Amino acid sequence: MDTLEINKAVAAVLIGGISFMVAGLIGDVLVRPKRLEKVAIPIETGAPVAATAAPAAETVPPIGPLLAKADPAKGEATVKKLCVACHTFNEGGKPGVGPNLYGVVMGPHGHQQGFSYSAGLKDKPGNWDYEALNHWLKKPAAYAPGTKMAFAGISNDQDRANVIAYLRSLSASPAPLPQP
Ligand code: HEC
Numbered sequence: 001m002d003t004l005e006i007n008k009a010v011a012a013v014l015i016g017g018i019s020f021m022v023a024g025l026i027g028d029v030l031v032r033p034k035r036l037e038k039v040a041i042p043i044e045t046g047a048p049v050a051a052t053a054a055p056a057a058e059t060v061p062p063i064g065p066l067l068a069k070a071d072p073a074k075g076e077a078t079v080k081k082l083c084v085a086c087h088t089f090n091e092g093g094k095p096g097v098g099p100n101l102y103g104v105v106m107g108p109h110g111h112q113q114g115f116s117y118s119a120g121l122k123d124k125p126g127n128w129d130y131e132a133l134n135h136w137l138k139k140p141a142a143y144a145p146g147t148k149m150a151f152a153g154i155s156n157d158q159d160r161a162n163v164i165a166y167l168r169s170l171s172a173s174p175a176p177l178p179q180p
Contacts, residue, residue: 060134060135060138061157062131062134063130063131063133063134063161063164063178064130064178064179066134066157066158066160066161067130067161067164067165067177067178068177069158069161070158070161070162070164070165071162071165072162072165072166072168072169073166074159074162075159075161075162075163075164075165075166075167076166078154078159078162078163078166079163079166082151082154082163083098083101083151083163085097086098086149086151087099087100087101088100088101088102089101089102089170090102091103091170095112095114095115098115098148098149099111099112099115099117100112100115101167101170102170102171103170103171104128104167104170105128105129105130105133105164105167105168105170105171105174105175106127106128106129106175107127107128108127108128109121109122109123109124109126109127109128109144110122111128117148118144118146118147118148119146120144120145120146120147121144121146121147121148121149124143124144130164130168130177130178131178133164133167134160134161134164137153137154137160137163137164138153138154138155138160139152139153140152140153
């Protein structure tokens with residue numbers, strides 16, 4: 001091999017190395033890595049998530065079909081658990097935290113004389129028909145904003161109907177049942 005051939009080989013290696021370096025430098029100039037300001041894909045940490053869309057208004061199914069298969073005895077049992085701390089149910093019974101509830105079905109809002117009702121309930125138009133009781137007992141605070149009845153409501157539809165069927169029985173002449 002003569003010297004010229006050796007020179008060519010050395011030049012080839014050098015040019016190869018220089019091209020590699022230059023390519024790297026140009027690459028750095030063209031593609032500038034930039035740090036993200038914040039994490040692009042947040043990872044769940046178990047921290048409370050901001051409330052998403054507000055829950056749709058609760059629907060209360062019509063009381064007719066539920067009352068048709070309601071059991072007042074079961075309603076009475078529920079009332080003994082949930083309501084007697086505040087209400088009496090006997091005819092002429094004294095009010096407690098809440099009014100006496102004998103004969104409340106079809107009566108006016110605030111049916112017991114002398115009980116100090118909230119304006120939110122007393123001034124609400126309408127009366128205690130079955131559908132009103134259905135909504136009231138589902139969520140008292142939604143039916144009469146500002147009510148004094150500190151009770152969350154009965155969410156189970158049939159339980160609620162059973163209680164209304166029991167309230168209906170608290171009368172000398174119970175109101176007729178609605179058409180289912
Ligand atoms: C923590 C006490 C409390 C509990 C428990 C409670 N109530 Fe009441 N209730 C009240 C008060 C107080 C009022 C009067 C509300 C007002 O003036 O806003 C009331 C009002 C009512 C009324 C309207 C009466 C009227 O004359 O207009 C009905 C019907 C009623 N309650 C049914 C029930 C039933 C049925 C239950 C059980 C499932 C129940 N409540 C549980 C305190 C209570």
